[in-house]
Amino acid sequence: MVLPPPVIPGARLVPLGFADLDGWAADGHAAAFSAFLASCAALAAPPREVGPASVPTLRDGLRRACAGARRLGPHPPGDLLARLFFEANFRLFQVVPDDGAGGFFTGYYEPELDGARIPGNGFDVPVYGRPDDLVMSGTGPAPNSGGALRRDGDRMVPYFDRAAIEDGALAGRGLELVWLRDPVDLFFMQIQGSGRIRLPDGHVLRLNYDGYNGHPYLPVGRLLIQRGLVPREEMSMARIRAFMAADPEAGRALRRENRSYVFFKALDLGAEAGAMGAQGVPLTAGRSMAVDRRLHTYGSPVFVEADLPLAAPGSSDAFRRLMIAQDTGSAIVGPARADLYFGSGPVAEEVAGRIRHPGRFTLLVPRLAPVIPAGRSP
Numbered sequence: 001m002v003l004p005p006p007v008i009p010g011a012r013l014v015p016l017g018f019a020d021l022d023g024w025a026a027d028g029h030a031a032a033f034s035a036f037l038a039s040c041a042a043l044a045a046p047p048r049e050v051g052p053a054s055v056p057t058l059r060d061g062l063r064r065a066c067a068g069a070r071r072l073g074p075h076p077p078g079d080l081l082a083r084l085f086f087e088a089n090f091r092l093f094q095v096v097p098d099d100g101a102g103g104f105f106t107g108y109y110e111p112e113l114d115g116a117r118i119p120g121n122g123f124d125v126p127v128y129g130r131p132d133d134l135v136m137s138g139t140g141p142a143p144n145s146g147g148a149l150r151r152d153g154d155r156m157v158p159y160f161d162r163a164a165i166e167d168g169a170l171a172g173r174g175l176e177l178v179w180l181r182d183p184v185d186l187f188f189m190q191i192q193g194s195g196r197i198r199l200p201d202g203h204v205l206r207l208n209y210d211g212y213n214g215h216p217y218l219p220v221g222r223l224l225i226q227r228g229l230v231p232r233e234e235m236s237m238a239r240i241r242a243f244m245a246a247d248p249e250a251g252r253a254l255r256r257e258n259r260s261y262v263f264f265k266a267l268d269l270g271a272e273a274g275a276m277g278a279q280g281v282p283l284t285a286g287r288s289m290a291v292d293r294r295l296h297t298y299g300s301p302v303f304v305e306a307d308l309p310l311a312a313p314g315s316s317d318a319f320r321r322l323m324i325a326q327d328t329g330s331a332i333v334g335p336a337r338a339d340l341y342f343g344s345g346p347v348a349e350e351v352a353g354r355i356r357h358p359g360r361f362t363l364l365v366p367r368l369a370p371v372i373p374a375g376r377s378p
Contacts, residue, residue, distance in 0.1 A: 023320025051278025061366025148214025306359025
């Protein structure tokens, strides 16, 4: 059965042909195919570690496409065969938001930081696990939204905000997973939702998002722009870091205006694996992306056409790449909005931090839905 195009609230879908995509034939489709197979494994058997679920709109069609991918054999295909697979199993639809804004892309990364299991020797910034008295009071549209409460005597009150936690509201409860040197590093790790912590003995501790305190997320970059402290066209994570480093007290006050506070959990991930996405699969640098989970299904391929400052600030480099939707985020809201994952470490941080650019968001929709055997209900 031919799968009809999905209905995506707030957008219209414009049919395209593969020849309409700039850079399609030149892309490295084998890398995209490998990332797609990781999503296929999650669609076949839900992983142990998962984030908030995505809409199931395209799930059945993706599962049929996954069956076709597995029939290609045990060995990874080359670029040509991978490209032919996507062309044979998917149709193209450009996602055009009703507001006429077009697609919009940002970047994210996994921080690499030094840390210690016990405080001291400069490691005095705690990274907290999720408190056992945190009670979510509602489900918001994104993983970092909706309220959270705690019991205070015989009544429920809002959970501690960032300032209270930084001032010691959770100290002494055994929630510390690890200790960092710099509160700015913790702040950015909370924004990214994951981190690699290098311990003194050489081990790498892998941390991932495990909830938040229920207070709304406030982008501090927006505040710097509104107050005339950083020009809009120059805004980046590097500029935010520079502001906080130049005036630590002003930086501390700025961070506290974002009352949201993220908690982490340790994951059993190898040092070489990418950060864990909400779909429950390790992300692939340059091939994984975060989308609005209320509008898109995890595992969906998306072709991105944008000119991005990859080489250096102010450059305009062609980014024409097939990505796989495997993650989500509180700031990723809208039908043609995506966050591109660039990997871990300082280089990935530099690249991801300067991307806030428009582009074309083209969704690959599975051609066929699974055939339901006679006598069985869907």
